Amino acid sequence: xxxxxxxxxxxxxASVAFWLTRMDPGLRVTxxxxxxxxxxxxxxxxxxxxxxxxxxxxNVAISRFGVEFIRDFAAWTAPAGGVPDLGFRENGxxxxxxxxxxxxxxxxxxxxxxxxxxxxxxxxxAGLAARWPWMALDDVVAGSFGPRDEGFFDNMGxxxxxxxxxxxxxxxxxxxxxxxxxxxxxxxxxxxxEQGGRRAADVVVxxxxxxxxxxxxxxxxxxxxxxxxRTIFVVDAPGARHPDAPLVVDPSGLWFRPEHGQWxxxxxxxxxxxxxxxxxxxxxxxxxxxxxxxxxxxxxGFGAARAVRGxxxxxxxxxxxxxxxxxxxxxxxxxxHANGFSGHGLQQAPAVGRGIAEQIVHGDWVTxxxxxxxxxxxxxxxxxAEAAIx
Ligand SMILES: Cc1cc2nc3c(=O)[nH]c(=O)nc-3n(C[C@H](O)[C@H](O)[C@H](O)COP(=O)(O)OP(=O)(O)OC[C@H]3O[C@@H](n4cnc5c(N)ncnc54)[C@H](O)[C@@H]3O)c2cc1C
Numbered sequence: 001x002x003x004x005x006x007x008x009x010x011x012x013x014a015s016v017a018f019w020l021t022r023m024d025p026g027l028r029v030t031x032x033x034x035x036x037x038x039x040x041x042x043x044x045x046x047x048x049x050x051x052x053x054x055x056x057x058x059n060v061a062i063s064r065f066g067v068e069f070i071r072d073f074a075a076w077t078a079p080a081g082g083v084p085d086l087g088f089r090e091n092g093x094x095x096x097x098x099x100x101x102x103x104x105x106x107x108x109x110x111x112x113x114x115x116x117x118x119x120x121x122x123x124x125x126a127g128l129a130a131r132w133p134w135m136a137l138d139d140v141v142a143g144s145f146g147p148r149d150e151g152f153f154d155n156m157g158x159x160x161x162x163x164x165x166x167x168x169x170x171x172x173x174x175x176x177x178x179x180x181x182x183x184x185x186x187x188x189x190x191x192x193x194e195q196g197g198r199r200a201a202d203v204v205v206x207x208x209x210x211x212x213x214x215x216x217x218x219x220x221x222x223x224x225x226x227x228x229x230r231t232i233f234v235v236d237a238p239g240a241r242h243p244d245a246p247l248v249v250d251p252s253g254l255w256f257r258p259e260h261g262q263w264x265x266x267x268x269x270x271x272x273x274x275x276x277x278x279x280x281x282x283x284x285x286x287x288x289x290x291x292x293x294x295x296x297x298x299x300x301g302f303g304a305a306r307a308v309r310g311x312x313x314x315x316x317x318x319x320x321x322x323x324x325x326x327x328x329x330x331x332x333x334x335x336x337h338a339n340g341f342s343g344h345g346l347q348q349a350p351a352v353g354r355g356i357a358e359q360i361v362h363g364d365w366v367t368x369x370x371x372x373x374x375x376x377x378x379x380x381x382x383x384x385a386e387a388a389i390x
């Protein structure tokens with residue numbers, strides 16, 4: 001019986017296990033995950049949002065399937081998923097631009113996204129002001145908005161439903177950490193475990209999130225994935241209550257969205273670089289230096305805003321092109337990757353898990369061609385850039 005070991009059991013590992021058990025009940029699937037609380041996983045610490053507004057067709061298509069899956073989650077994971085609904089709030093994303101060139105670019109991208117089934121609209125400043133009169137738009141030229149299929153959902157519900165359904169279909173969850181991948185010739189022969197012992201494998205899937213690069217180094221291979229800290233602030237702004245607001249991506253690098261009567265807001269730090277894998281201290285200075293001024297400038301009612309708390313999570317940051325690295329490793333054909341998602345892996349989990357399972361079971365991508373995101377481009381040093389990284 002083919003033994004598949006999945007290293008990392010957050011959303012990506014759970015999705016691969018879900019699809020594998022569905023596609024081939026004859027496989028022996030084991031997910032190795034050290035922390036059942038998921039306290040420091042990107043999955044638990046994410047902003048839990050989905051959008052069709054990407055700059056590469058493959059990422060649009062991946063999220064198109066993601067939203068379909070999220071809408072019908074209970075049916076996909078029935079009967080054992082145990083999560084009746086992911087509480088999808090379809091508020092949309094709004095990308096603002098401050099330049100004419102940016103507005104033309106939004107038009108081009110919106111046409112590409114619509115050709116793939118998205119509903120993206122580009123609004124000029126007057127159109128934006130009519131729809132969101134509480135925003136300050138003097139410096140804005142245009143914005144692109146997704147009126148459907150974009151918004152926020154229950155991240156941990158997605159993980160739990162996939163995990164429960166895969167378990168019910170036979171996948172085993174092992175509480176342990178992989179300390180090394182053992183190479184034998186051109187294959188991964190086994191994984192070594194922190195609690196002792198060695199597990200032989202026919203197939204290994206790297207779903208180790210921000211630690212995916214470190215895992216690869218244990219078998220002497222490079223993967224350009226490193227942890228980068230992102231701090232999200234929970235903002236109380238009594239003067240700004242707009243529960244139907246979209247997730248706004250500001251030209252300043254700020255993003256913000258409503259959350260249960262408050263707001264979530266974040267920005268990329270000016271000095272962005274790799275962080276220690278166990279450093280989860282929020283970057284409090286970012287609030288005063290960047291996030292609050294940008295919020296104050298963009299919308300009414302943020303004058304008296306307070307950051308009531310904040311948390312830091314890690315992007316699995318792909319330093320080559322900030323895009324996912326997916327599928328079979330050309331030099332190690334029984335090793336598969338679901339890595340490097342930066343800030344958009346949660347929504348990609350349904351399509352990526354399905355794709356990896358297809359490669360393992362059928363030998364190739366079947367429902368969606370994910371080859372632009374394959375490992376070969378990384379080995380060749382050929383970036384496939386996604387410009388809409390939030
Ligand atoms: C602040 C923030 C905001 C985000 N917002 C969004 C968003 O709005 N929308 C979106 O789509 N995405 C978002 N993302 C990205 C998204 O959360 C991730 O891309 C996605 O959760 C990746 O899932 P994963 O399973 O690959 O990684 P993770 O969730 O990080 O899980 C990796 C798992 O691997 C385990 N592991 C690591 N090393 C080993 C080992 N050696 N042995 C065994 N197990 C191991 C870990 O314990 C962990 O549970 C955000 C991320 C962050 C940090």
